Amino acid sequence: MQGDYQRHIDRLNELGADAYPARLPDDIATADGLVIPGGESTTIGKLIGRYGVDKAILAAHADGKPIYGTCAGMIVLAKEIAEGTEESGGQAKLGILDITVARNAFGRQIDSFECVLDAPKITGDTGTPLTAVFIRAPIVTRVGNGVEVIAKHDDDIVFIRQGNVIASSFHPELTDDTRVHQYFLSLLNER
Numbered sequence: 001m002q003g004d005y006q007r008h009i010d011r012l013n014e015l016g017a018d019a020y021p022a023r024l025p026d027d028i029a030t031a032d033g034l035v036i037p038g039g040e041s042t043t044i045g046k047l048i049g050r051y052g053v054d055k056a057i058l059a060a061h062a063d064g065k066p067i068y069g070t071c072a073g074m075i076v077l078a079k080e081i082a083e084g085t086e087e088s089g090g091q092a093k094l095g096i097l098d099i100t101v102a103r104n105a106f107g108r109q110i111d112s113f114e115c116v117l118d119a120p121k122i123t124g125d126t127g128t129p130l131t132a133v134f135i136r137a138p139i140v141t142r143v144g145n146g147v148e149v150i151a152k153h154d155d156d157i158v159f160i161r162q163g164n165v166i167a168s169s170f171h172p173e174l175t176d177d178t179r180v181h182q183y184f185l186s187l188l189n190e191r
């Protein structure tokens with residue numbers, strides 16, 4: 001609907017998946033998994049509500065289909081948005097992930113940057129660290145029971161998993177590092 005979906009589609013197809021853009025509820029009902037891209041979470045939240053895509057995502061989740069939210073996608077999946085970082089009037093949230101996120105948490109000075117992150121679950125203990133691109137990114141300020149932290153940037157939680165749902169503050173689709181998408185596809189294969 002909005003945001004950086006085409007690069008996710010390209011990455012997943014390079015890895016042998018059959019990825020396509022999902023705009024309507026049926027596109028999600030027929031898929032084995034779903035990526036909610038980065039972009040603008042307020043806009044994505046409004047659009048998914050308008051077209052009934054929110055209900056299709058909740059149904060996919062209830063079915064156990066793997067879901068991956070990047071950046072704005074992480075915000076849309078969250079149960080709670082930290083006070084002061086929410087748009088006035090509230091913001092549509094799916095509430096699938098038992099986390100609190102603070103939007104635009106890195107501030108104006110450094111609203112975009114690239115770095116490397118340790119994430120042994122994705123890279124193995126001896127693999128090179130993940131390359132991560134952050135763009136006006138959120139951080140996770142609270143995790144509920146059953147939420148596993150996959151990576152931190154300094155002390156900030158930026159990559160989590162809860163059941164078959166993963167979410168990252170950063171954009172792996174903007175790098176040549178395909179390991180996060182491989183990990184997502186491994187969840188689909190397991191299912």
Ligand code: GLN
Nearest residue numbers: 038039040041071072136
């Ligand atoms: N700042 C955006 C938001 O709050 C997210 C940015 C992104 O997805 N790269 O929705």
